[in-house]
Amino acid sequence: MRHASLSIEHALLGFLRQEPKHGYAIHQELSDAGSIGSAWRLPLSQLYTLLGKLENAGYLTTTTEPQENKPPRKLFHLTDQGEIAFLTWVQEPVRHGRSLRLEFLVKLYFARLEGAGMATSLLAAQRKKCQQWLVKEQAILDREAASGREYGRLVHQFRFGQIQAMLSWLEQCEATP
Template sequence: MSSLTPDETILGLLAVRDRHGYELLECFRSPQHLGRVWRLSTSQIYAVLKRLEREGWIAGTEIASENAPPRTEYTLTPSGKTRLEEWLFMPQPSASIRRIRVEFLSRLYIAHQLSIPPDTIARHQHAACLAQLERLAEERQHVETAIDQLALELAIRQLEAVLGWIEQSVLMPSD
């Protein structure tokens, strides 16, 4: 499994509009945006921007300013747009609780920002969680130790809670 990075979330923010690093950082700090989902430092944002530019997913342009030093404004490239779409509509996302808390919420946020209905994204996540729940229920039939039992029960209950949350809050939101 790949490491958890804000790469595609940043691509999504740039799909909404071109931004410079500080504007992106504000999106990750504000609870009205992604502040409850990600915890990123200034150095992390700029390291990710450099990596995304090396990958060819974004392009930076220096913008002069009268009252401040020049800033680099970042734009999504066509290959970045392709990568973003692959990530948004990933058919088999991870059922890891941590990845759901960060990546799935980020997908939902970006979809909302881009006026993309969340149905397909939510159905893919729901299916991944359901498949993992079924695997864990099967494993539960073969536990041999108390700690194995406890760990499986915790994972099963977390997935059941996530499935209920997706069904009630995402797939059938109240008006």
């Protein structure tokens, strides 16, 4: 079992922090358009696949619960390993700007559920990352502008602007608790 890089599927573990749930129920929470559903869309069939993976990885165990007049439910329970993996994932800022759009927003959702403290520290960690990116882009931008590379300048101006917008959004999030 390879130690896969902590990716978005670890978010699913967060749904099981309070009590065990079955796949369909998780999907209903996930599909709430006003909540996490506004950031992350995951078809039911994909959800089942991911839950299977997490089980294979030892982050989940399952029990089956028969029901009358309805198909039996398969309850997923978070293991200790799973809890550790989730907490590690949720506290780690994302490494690339392109991951804010999906993965960071999902992290933030679960961090807020864990408590205001965790959300605050996640925001701060991500803001620092973002400031580093901005400095790097600024340096590249200056270099491109100095060497008269028109197109390279356009490209990095675009990236600079995107990162700048991320940064001011993060600061705004930190300012309004």
